[in-house]
Amino acid sequence: xxxxxxxxxxxxIQEGENLTVYCNSSSVFSSLQxxxxxxxxxxxxxxxxxxxxxxKKLKRxxxxxxxxxxxxxxxxxxxxxxxxxxxxxxxxxxxxxxQLTFGKGTKLSVIP
Amino acid sequence: GAGVSQSPxxxxxxxxxxxxxxxxxxxxxxxLYWYRQRLGQGLEFLIYFQGNSAPDKSGLPSDRFSAERxxxxxxxxxxxxxxxxxxxxxxxxxGELNTGELFFGEGSRLTVL
Numbered sequence: 001x002x003x004x005x006x007x008x009x010x011x012x013i014q015e016g017e018n019l020t021v022y023c024n025s026s027s028v029f030s031s032l033q034x035x036x037x038x039x040x041x042x043x044x045x046x047x048x049x050x051x052x053x054x055x056k057k058l059k060r061x062x063x064x065x066x067x068x069x070x071x072x073x074x075x076x077x078x079x080x081x082x083x084x085x086x087x088x089x090x091x092x093x094x095x096x097x098x099q100l101t102f103g104k105g106t107k108l109s110v111i112p
Numbered sequence: 113g114a115g116v117s118q119s120p121x122x123x124x125x126x127x128x129x130x131x132x133x134x135x136x137x138x139x140x141x142x143x144l145y146w147y148r149q150r151l152g153q154g155l156e157f158l159i160y161f162q163g164n165s166a167p168d169k170s171g172l173p174s175d176r177f178s179a180e181r182x183x184x185x186x187x188x189x190x191x192x193x194x195x196x197x198x199x200x201x202x203x204x205x206x207g208e209l210n211t212g213e214l215f216f217g218e219g220s221r222l223t224v225l
Contacts, residue, residue, distance in 0.1 A: 033213060042116075042203050042216030043155075088154065092212045098143060098162065100212065104154035 004103035023089035116217035135204030143207030
């Protein structure tokens with residue numbers, strides 16, 4: 001069974017601070033996705049990373065896929081209250097596989 | 113979520129009753145997933161439909177759970193003889209076959225008293 005461990009589980013920071021959340025596994029994934037979920041809504045896809053070592057930027061969010069494709073990180077610069085939510089990572093084991101393994105998420109609160 | 117409509121958004125039921133949750137894809141994706149999200153937990157895979165292929169039911173937690181989908185249309189998830197541990201948000205998602213990316217509905221929150 002492939003597991004994705006996310007850390008920290010909870011994070012509360014002040015507006016304007018920087019933060020990094022992590023998604024780690026002992027298994028290799030062909031691709032990894034990050035989602036954000038706000039209360040009362042379904043998760044919304046932020047990014048997909050495919051290549052080991054890949055870095056993708058989405059405005060103030062920077063996503064990195066580990067060289068060995070076993071881990072990923074999400075860095076947020078100058079956090080805003082609108083960044084508040086549950087951040088989920090999800091991995092696909094093999095190309096063409098339809099099964100995603102989800103982590104339990106990092107719940108981020110950005111205090112104005 | 114764009115492309116997926118779920119109903120009801122909230123359902124409160126008594127232990128032992130049956131419930132039916134509905135997922136209505138607005139866009140024509142052939143891949144459809146059901147997930148369960150318990151409070152404070154991640155997403156738990158329940159079932160996967162892909163076109164006319166046999167569904168992958170490996171995530172259904174017990175025989176009280178069943179789901180149906182005809183072609184690329186509406187899917188229903190049925191829970192018989194509900195138990196308190198069935199309380200959760202049930203999420204439906206459409207899948208992009210090439211990338212594996214998912215597009216979720218807003219979920220149906222089930223509370224079993």
